[in-house]
Amino acid sequence: MTNLRTDDSRIAKLVITNNSGYANFRVTNIETLQPDTVLNTSLTLYQSVPAGEGYLYQAVPVVKYGGKLKYNETISGTNTLLEQMTIENGVTLTINGTYNIYKNITVKTGGRIVANLGAVLKFYNGSSLIVNGTLTANGNSANRITFTGSSMGAWNGIKFISAGGTISYCDIINANTALFIENSSPSILYCHIDAFQTGVYVKGSSSWPTISYSYIEGDSYCVAHYNNGNGNFFNNSFRNSLYGVYVSSGSPHYDYYGAGRNIFENSISRDKVYSNGLPAMGSNNYFTIPNGSYKYIRKVGTGTIYANNDYWSAYPPSDTYFYGSVVRSNPLQNPPTNPPAGPGWLLYKGVAEDFFSEYNEATMLFYDGKYEAAKEGFKAFTEKYIDSEYSCHSLNHYMLSAELLGGIGKEVEYLKSIRQYKSAHKNTQFYALKWLLQLEMRNGTTEKAKNLASEVETASVYDWELSLDLAVGLFEFKGDKLEAEEILDRLSTKFTDNDTEEAITFIRNQMSNGSNEGKEFSKRAEETGVPDKYELLGNYPNPFNPTTTIKYALPNQSSVELIIYDIMGREVKTFNISSQPSGYQNIVWDGKNENGSSVASGVYIYKLQIKSLENLPDGKAGNEIFVKAAKLMMLK
Structure with missing residues (x-):
C-alpha cells in the first residue's frame, strides 16, 4: 500500500480476498505491527498513509504461520505450523492428516481440537499441545491416532489444564511427560503412553x-x-x-x-x-x-x-x-x-521396540561369531531406522562386524553416504564421521583426519569427542605424543568440567605408562601406595567370560557397595563391604546373580558407592561419599 506520488497523507483502502482454501488468514502490518486481523473470506482495511510513504502487509494462513484461529478450520494432507497458535472460544480445528508442529498450540476455554482417524501430530523443539478447552481424538483399532515427537523427549506432551476431552486408540509417545493433567478430568482409553x-x-x-x-x-x-x-x-x-x-x-x-x-x-x-x-x-x-x-x-x-x-x-x-x-x-x-x-x-511395537528386538537378533549372531550375517542385519536396521537415533547403535556394530571380517577399508563409501544423507539422524551421521576419522588415522593420513575433525561445530559435544579420538589416534597410530598433548591442552581450555578433566587424565596416563587400568599415580600414591582421591578404575577384561575384576581407589578407610544391574535397571548382584582399608582395591564378579545362576550375554551396568569412615580434618565424622557407574559386557 503506497502513497509515493502525493504531498499529503491519504486514506488508502486495501481489500484482501481469501481464495486459498484456508479458513483463517492472519493479516499483519509489518511496519507498524498493529494487532493482527484474521480474515475468513475477505477483509477491507482503511489505512492513513503519510505522504511519500507506504506500508507492507503480510497475509498468511494461521494453521501454518500461527496466530489466532477465529473460524472453524479443517486441514488434510500434510501441514506444518511454524509459530504459536491459539484456538479461540467457540472455534474447532479438525485434523485429518499429518500436522508437523514447531511451536505450542493452545486451545482456549470454549475452543476445541479434533484429531480424526489416522491423524498424526508430530511435535518439534519442545512444543506442546496445551488444552484449556476440549481435545477429542478417537481412533479405532485399525486406524490409531498418533501424537509424537521427532525423537524421544523432543516435545512436552499434551497438557490438560482445567480442561476436558476424550482420547481413545491413540499413541502418545516420545514426550518428556506424555500427559500432564491439572484440575482436569479427561477420559483416556486403549492408548499407548510412553515418555522420557x-x-x-x-x-x-x-x-x-x-x-x-x-x-x-x-x-x-x-x-x-x-x-x-x-x-x-x-x-x-x-x-x-x-x-x-x-x-x-x-x-x-x-x-x-x-x-x-x-x-x-x-x-x-x-x-x-x-x-x-x-x-x-x-x-x-x-x-x-x-x-x-x-x-x-x-x-x-x-x-x-x-x-x-x-x-x-x-x-x-x-x-x-x-x-x-x-x-x-x-x-x-x-x-x-x-x-x-x-x-x-x-x-503395537513402536520404533524402539521393533529396533531393539531386531537389533538383539543381530547381536546374538555377533556373539556367536556369525559376523557376516550380523553385519547384514546391522546394515538393514541402520537403513530402516536411519532417521532415528537408534541407527547409530546399529551402524557402530555394522563397522565392528566389518572389522572382524578382515578390515573396514572397504566401508569408506558407505560411511560417506551415511554422512551425506540428509535424513540420517545427526548422531548416526556423527558415528559415520568417527569411523572415517579412525580410518584416516590407521592409514597414517593425519591431515585428512584433522580436516574431518574440523567439520563439527567447535566447543560442541561432537568437537569434544572427536578431539579425544584425534589425540588417541595421533599417539597410537603415529606415535606423536607432543601433538596429542597439544590437542588435549586446547580441549581443556574449551571444556573445564570434571568429565573433561577425567577423560584427559585417563588418556595422558595411557600415553605416560601404557597402563590399561587408567590409574593416576600422584606423588602421594608413588610415595605411600595410597591414592589421593576416590576413583573407579574400570573392569578388566571387558567384555568378559566368565569373570571380571572391578578396580577402584580408596584414599581412606571406607565402606563399599557395588550393585550390578541389567540393562532394564533390575538388580542382578550386590556386594557390600562394611569396612575396607585405603589403597587400590578390587571386587571380582563371577558373572552370576544372587541365586548363583550365570547371567545371560549382554550389557550390564555397575554402580560403585563408597563412604569414607575416617574423620575429616576438623574432627567431624567422615561423610564423604563417592558414586560412579559404568558399563560392562558379558560375552559368551
Whole structure:
C-alpha cells in the first residue's frame, strides 16, 4: 500500500480476498505491527498513509504461520505450523492428516481440537499441545491416532489444564511427560503412553481423569500424583519404568468400581507402588515380583493403604515385599480372569521396540561369531531406522562386524553416504564421521583426519569427542605424543568440567605408562601406595567370560557397595563391604546373580558407592561419599 506520488497523507483502502482454501488468514502490518486481523473470506482495511510513504502487509494462513484461529478450520494432507497458535472460544480445528508442529498450540476455554482417524501430530523443539478447552481424538483399532515427537523427549506432551476431552486408540509417545493433567478430568482409553520421564502426571485435587485399557510407561514414572492429584485407573499395564505408581500426595483409585485389574509388569525396576498418599489399591490388581530389595507397595508417611483381593506373584505375599502400613487381606491365589488384568489388546511395537528386538537378533549372531550375517542385519536396521537415533547403535556394530571380517577399508563409501544423507539422524551421521576419522588415522593420513575433525561445530559435544579420538589416534597410530598433548591442552581450555578433566587424565596416563587400568599415580600414591582421591578404575577384561575384576581407589578407610544391574535397571548382584582399608582395591564378579545362576550375554551396568569412615580434618565424622557407574559386557 503506497502513497509515493502525493504531498499529503491519504486514506488508502486495501481489500484482501481469501481464495486459498484456508479458513483463517492472519493479516499483519509489518511496519507498524498493529494487532493482527484474521480474515475468513475477505477483509477491507482503511489505512492513513503519510505522504511519500507506504506500508507492507503480510497475509498468511494461521494453521501454518500461527496466530489466532477465529473460524472453524479443517486441514488434510500434510501441514506444518511454524509459530504459536491459539484456538479461540467457540472455534474447532479438525485434523485429518499429518500436522508437523514447531511451536505450542493452545486451545482456549470454549475452543476445541479434533484429531480424526489416522491423524498424526508430530511435535518439534519442545512444543506442546496445551488444552484449556476440549481435545477429542478417537481412533479405532485399525486406524490409531498418533501424537509424537521427532525423537524421544523432543516435545512436552499434551497438557490438560482445567480442561476436558476424550482420547481413545491413540499413541502418545516420545514426550518428556506424555500427559500432564491439572484440575482436569479427561477420559483416556486403549492408548499407548510412553515418555522420557513420566507417562502420566496428575496434579490438583479436582483432577479425576479416567484412564483404562492402556499401556503406560516412562523412564522414571508410569504415573505420578502430585499436589493431591487423583484419578480412576483400571485395566492398565504399567511397564518399563523405575516406578509404577508414585503418589506424592492424593487418593487416586486403582480399584475402580471394585475391579482395578491393573498389571504392574516385571519391567518396573523399583517399587511397583511408592506412596506418601492414600491410593486405593484393592481388588484384582496383578503385581509381579519386585526386584531385589524393592517392594510391591512402599507406604511412607501416615495412614494405611488397603490392597485387598489383589494377586501377588509370590503367593502368599511375604512381609518382606511390603514397607509401611499395607493391609492385603484375601490375596488371590491365581491371576484375575473374566476379564484378566491388563489392557486386553496387543501393543503395537513402536520404533524402539521393533529396533531393539531386531537389533538383539543381530547381536546374538555377533556373539556367536556369525559376523557376516550380523553385519547384514546391522546394515538393514541402520537403513530402516536411519532417521532415528537408534541407527547409530546399529551402524557402530555394522563397522565392528566389518572389522572382524578382515578390515573396514572397504566401508569408506558407505560411511560417506551415511554422512551425506540428509535424513540420517545427526548422531548416526556423527558415528559415520568417527569411523572415517579412525580410518584416516590407521592409514597414517593425519591431515585428512584433522580436516574431518574440523567439520563439527567447535566447543560442541561432537568437537569434544572427536578431539579425544584425534589425540588417541595421533599417539597410537603415529606415535606423536607432543601433538596429542597439544590437542588435549586446547580441549581443556574449551571444556573445564570434571568429565573433561577425567577423560584427559585417563588418556595422558595411557600415553605416560601404557597402563590399561587408567590409574593416576600422584606423588602421594608413588610415595605411600595410597591414592589421593576416590576413583573407579574400570573392569578388566571387558567384555568378559566368565569373570571380571572391578578396580577402584580408596584414599581412606571406607565402606563399599557395588550393585550390578541389567540393562532394564533390575538388580542382578550386590556386594557390600562394611569396612575396607585405603589403597587400590578390587571386587571380582563371577558373572552370576544372587541365586548363583550365570547371567545371560549382554550389557550390564555397575554402580560403585563408597563412604569414607575416617574423620575429616576438623574432627567431624567422615561423610564423604563417592558414586560412579559404568558399563560392562558379558560375552559368551
